[in-house]
Amino acid sequence: MNRWVSLTGFLxxxxxxxxxxxxxxxxxxxxxGLAKPAFNPPAWVFGPVWTALYVxxxxxxxxxxxxxxxxxxxxxxxxQLGLNFLWTPVFFAAHRIGLALVVIMLMLATLLGxxxxxxxxxxxxxxxxxxxxxxxxxxxxxxxxxxxxx
Numbered sequence: 001m002n003r004w005v006s007l008t009g010f011l012x013x014x015x016x017x018x019x020x021x022x023x024x025x026x027x028x029x030x031x032x033g034l035a036k037p038a039f040n041p042p043a044w045v046f047g048p049v050w051t052a053l054y055v056x057x058x059x060x061x062x063x064x065x066x067x068x069x070x071x072x073x074x075x076x077x078x079x080q081l082g083l084n085f086l087w088t089p090v091f092f093a094a095h096r097i098g099l100a101l102v103v104i105m106l107m108l109a110t111l112l113g114x115x116x117x118x119x120x121x122x123x124x125x126x127x128x129x130x131x132x133x134x135x136x137x138x139x140x141x142x143x144x145x146x147x148x149x150x
Contacts, residue, residue, distance in 0.1 A: 007062045014058035017085055018050055025092040037145040053132050057081070060118070060128035067122055076114040083107035097147045104140045111136055 027043070061077045068074060083106055091100035111133040118126040 003066060006065060007059070010058040010062040010065070011055065014061065014081065015051065015054045017081075018054045021085055021088045022047070022050070025088050027092055030095055031092065034146055035149040037142065037149065039145075040142060049135060053135060056128040057084075057132060060114075060125040063122050063125040063128075064118060071117075071121075073114060073117040073121060073125070076110055076117055080107055080110040080114060083110060091143070097143065097150060101140070101143045101147050104136065104143050108133065108136045108140055 057080075061074075061081070064071075064073045064077055083103055087100055087103045087107060090096050090103055111129055115126045115129050115133060118129070
C-alpha cells in the first residue's frame with residue numbers, strides 16, 4: 001500500500017473518528033450542570049488539544065503500521081484507539097463517570113505500554129505519544145475529580 005494512502009487513512013480514521021464522536025456526544029446540559037474542580041479547563045481548550053493529539057496519534061499509528069503491522073506496538077495502538085473512542089460515549093452519552101474513569105485508566109496504561117513497546121523500534125512514534133499520555137493523565141485526574149464531586 002502506498003505510504004501516503006496509509007497515512008491519509010490513519011488521519012481519516014483517527015481525526016475523523018474523534019470529530020464524529022465529539023459531534024455525536026457533545027457536552028450538553030448534563031455536563032454543564034456537574035460540579036467541577038478548580039483545575040477544569042475552559043471548554044474551548046478541548047477541541048484544539050484533541051485535534052492536535054489525534055494528528056499525533058494518527059502519525060504514530062501510521063509509522064508503527066509501516067514498520068510492523070502485527071507487532072505488539074501496533075496491537076497496543078489499536079487498543080488505545082478503541083479505549084479512546086469508548087471513553088467519550090461512556091462519559092458524555094451514558095453519563096457513567098465511574099465507568100469512564102475505569103476506561104481512561106486502562107487507556108493511560110495502554111498509552112504507556114505503547115510508548116515502552118515502540119521506544120526500541122521507533123522513538124519518534126513513542127515521543128508522539130508523550131503529550132497524549134500527559135493529557136490523558138490530566139484527563140484521568142479530571143475524570144476522578146468529577147466522579148468524587150458528583
